Every structure is written in structure tokens, then in C-alpha cells.
Amino acid sequence: MAANPWWIARVTALLAPADVRALDLGALWRLRERLQFVRLNVDPALLGDDLAAVPGSAAAWAAFGRREAQVLAALALAGGRVADRLRSGSLGHAAFRAHWEELGFAPHAEGAGTPADDFLDGMFHVSRLAVDEARAAFAMLNLASRAERVADFLGVTQPQADDVVFDLGSGSGKLALTVAASTAARVRGVELVGAYVDEASRCAAHLGLGNSDFVQADVRELDLSQGTIFYLYYPFHGRVAQAVAQTLGRLGRAGDITIYASGPANDYGEFFLAEVEQGALRLVERRGEFGEVMVLRGVPSPRVRGEGATGGVPSPRNRGEGQGEGDVVVRPSATVLAANADQTRHSTRPLTPTLSPSPGRGGYWRRSRSSSS
Numbered sequence: 001m002a003a004n005p006w007w008i009a010r011v012t013a014l015l016a017p018a019d020v021r022a023l024d025l026g027a028l029w030r031l032r033e034r035l036q037f038v039r040l041n042v043d044p045a046l047l048g049d050d051l052a053a054v055p056g057s058a059a060a061w062a063a064f065g066r067r068e069a070q071v072l073a074a075l076a077l078a079g080g081r082v083a084d085r086l087r088s089g090s091l092g093h094a095a096f097r098a099h100w101e102e103l104g105f106a107p108h109a110e111g112a113g114t115p116a117d118d119f120l121d122g123m124f125h126v127s128r129l130a131v132d133e134a135r136a137a138f139a140m141l142n143l144a145s146r147a148e149r150v151a152d153f154l155g156v157t158q159p160q161a162d163d164v165v166f167d168l169g170s171g172s173g174k175l176a177l178t179v180a181a182s183t184a185a186r187v188r189g190v191e192l193v194g195a196y197v198d199e200a201s202r203c204a205a206h207l208g209l210g211n212s213d214f215v216q217a218d219v220r221e222l223d224l225s226q227g228t229i230f231y232l233y234y235p236f237h238g239r240v241a242q243a244v245a246q247t248l249g250r251l252g253r254a255g256d257i258t259i260y261a262s263g264p265a266n267d268y269g270e271f272f273l274a275e276v277e278q279g280a281l282r283l284v285e286r287r288g289e290f291g292e293v294m295v296l297r298g299v300p301s302p303r304v305r306g307e308g309a310t311g312g313v314p315s316p317r318n319r320g321e322g323q324g325e326g327d328v329v330v331r332p333s334a335t336v337l338a339a340n341a342d343q344t345r346h347s348t349r350p351l352t353p354t355l356s357p358s359p360g361r362g363g364y365w366r367r368s369r370s371s372s373s
């Protein structure tokens with residue numbers, strides 16, 4: 001008798017619990033991912049042989065198909081309930097953020113993921129299985145940020161309504177969509193691969209996230225000057241990383257920007273450090289288990305600060321700094337403050353939200369969180 005094919009045991013395990021309607025969105029997404037694994041790994045060309053040779057396998061495969069349909073229907077219902085509340089505004093930014101952060105970042109004992117990731121991935125339909133090999137030589141794989149990283153980004157940068165957050169290499173949009181649903185900031189994802197841009201745009205439209213948009217472009221070709229906060233998660237390396245670091249360096253000399261960049265030291269991080277050496281950016285700190293996240297800030301040049309050029313107004317963000325060792329506090333003179341006040345009155349797009357200093361954060365700043373929902 002032919003041996004059981006591997007997928008029969010998997011399928012059998014995936015038939016519990018019988019009633020999926022009691023599962024929450026995250027649990028449904030996990031189940032969907034495990035079903036998807038079977039779907040992607042059973043070769044249709046060989047399936048017929050299995051079904052003909054192994055008694056009971058046809059029934060197992062039929063049950064698998066029914067299970068997929070059940071789980072997809074339950075997912076649509078569970079996701080639809082949250083989507084309705086987001087669209088209607090009854091689930092505000094702060095409540096949405098609190099919900100997924102409170103689910104937590106403890107890894108599951110078996111398999112990848114955390115409860116917070118399950119929820120966000122289920123909301124935005126971001127698959128951990130999607131590994132698309134069709135990518136440019138300089139580009140990294142489309143792997144989405146983990147929820148814990150997103151929470152850290154939000155805690156560190158605290159995007160406000162007048163911020164413009166750029167996700168440079170936005171992939172399927174997990175970071176950008178999460179930030180758009182969790183804050184009042186304007187969020188723009190930039191992504192090379194059109195299919196990812198379409199997925200993320202569809203999801204944003206479905207959820208009514210009018211504060212987000214997604215652009216298909218090479219980040220090197222796009223005007224980034226409206227950005228106040230930049231997020232990068234292992235997006236590219238080599239010459240692209242160098243060009244982007246230089247662009248951000250230019251923006252850093254012109255205005256108060258914040259960069260939260262994750263990636264390897266070699267062929268990526270080194271280009272940001274070159275901008276630090278040139279005085280365009282300041283390395284505020286390294287974060288993450290291996291220090292793979294660099295938090296950098298612009299260093300608007302004195303000329304820009306003094307003359308009040310666009311985006312170069314002495315920033316209220318800067319007023320909270322200089323509390324830690326090694327920080328140079330730039331305190332604008334009364335004249336500059338007066339010019340700044342004048343500039344602010346006439347500015348069509350102020351770049352600088354209200355800040356409150358965070359004592360004890362080693363020269364780092366914390367903005368006071370205003371109601372974002």
C-alpha cells in the first residue's frame with residue numbers, strides 16, 4: 001500500500017476546531033496561513049497520484065477545500081467588523097493602536113508570529129509565506145516589519161497629525177497601514193513593485209485610511225522633501241542605499257527630520273554614518289537586539305536655522321534636546337525666535353509639532369502625545 005502523503009496529517013490537524021466562528025481575527029489568520037502552506041506546497045501535478053493511490057486521501061482533500069472556504073468566510077466577517085469600525089471612526093487611532101499593542105509580542109511556541117502580528121497581518125492580509133523572488137538585484141525581499149518593531153517605531157517617533165511619514169520600500173504596506181490606522185499622521189509608502197503597491201492601496205481604500213497613500217516608484221526618483229519621519233526596514237543596499245542616505249542627508253541639513261532605519265551595518269548602515277560624519281545627520285541612538293536600528297535626526301545648518309528657509313525653522317523638537325551627555329544644545333537667539341515666529345505665521349505647512357522634553361531619555365526627545373483618534 002502507498003505511504004500516506006505528508007499533507008494528510010497536516011490537513012487532519014487543520015480541521016480542528018470544528019467551528020471557526022469563535023476564533024478571533026488573529027487566530028483565523030494563523031489558520032489561514034497554515035492552510036495556505038498546504039495549498040502552496042501540494043503539487044497539483046502529483047495530487048492526482050496521491051488521490052488514486054491512498055484510500056481516504058480524496059475525502060481528506062475535499063475536507064481541506066471546505067476548510068479553506070470556511071476560514072476565508074470567517075476571516076472576511078472578523079476583518080469586516082474591524083474595518084467597519086475603522087471606516088466609521090468608532091475605532092479611533094489610539095484605540096486601534098492600543099488593541100494590537102495589548103495583544104502582545106510574545107512569540108508563539110510553535111511557528112512564527114505573535115498575537116499582535118497575527119492581528120495586523122490578518123487585518124492587512126500580509127502573508128508571512130509570500131516570498132516573491134522577482135526583485136531587483138539591489139532590493140531586499142518583501143518581508144514585513146514585525147509588530148514589535150512597528151510599536152518601537154511609534155514609541156520613538158510619536159508621529160503627529162502634522163507629520164508626513166515615508167516608508168521607503170513599503171512592500172505590502174504593513175508598516176504604513178499600521179501607522180495610518182494608529183496615528184493621525186499622513187503616511188506615504190514608496191515601493192518599486194507594482195503588485196505590492198496595488199495590494200496596499202486596495203487595503204487602505206477598504207479600511208478608509210485616507211491619511212495614507214502608496215506610490216510605485218524607485219525611492220531615488222521621488223521627491224521626499226515633504227517627509228518629516230522616514231522609516232526603512234531592510235529595503236535595499238549598495239548604491240541605492242548610498243543615494244537614499246545622501247538624499248536624507250540633504251533633507252537633514254535643510255530641516256528637522258527623523259530617520260528610523262533598520263538594516264545591516266555593511267553596504268547600508270555605513271552610508272547613513274557617512275552622513276553623520278559629514279554633519280548632515282546625527283545618530284541619536286541604536287536600538288534593536290543587535291543595534292540594527294539607527295535613529296537619526298537632521299542637523300539643519302545654522303544658515304537654514306537662522307534664515308528660516310523652508311523646513312529649517314528652529315524646531316520645537318530641538319527644544320527638548322540637549323538633556324544628555326554629548327549633546328550640543330542650539331538655543332536660538334531672541335532675534336531668531338522672532339524671525340521663527342514670523343515664519344511660522346506665514347508658513348503654509350509647518351513642519352514642527354509641539355514637543356515636550358523627556359528627561360532621562362539621554363538627550364532624546366519625546367513629543368507629548370496628543371489625542372490621535
Ligand SMILES: C[S@@+](CC[C@H](N)C(=O)[O-])C[C@H]1O[C@@H](n2cnc3c(N)ncnc32)[C@H](O)[C@@H]1O
Pocket residue numbers: 135138139140141142143144145167168169170171172173174175176190191192193196217218219220232233234235236240
Ligand atoms: C523588507 S521590505 C519592507 C516592507 C515594509 N517597509 C515593512 O516594514 O513592512 C523592502 C521593500 O523595499 C522595496 N524596494 C527595494 N528597493 C527599492 C527602491 N529602490 N525603491 C522602492 N522600493 C524598493 C522592495 O521591493 C521590498 O518590497
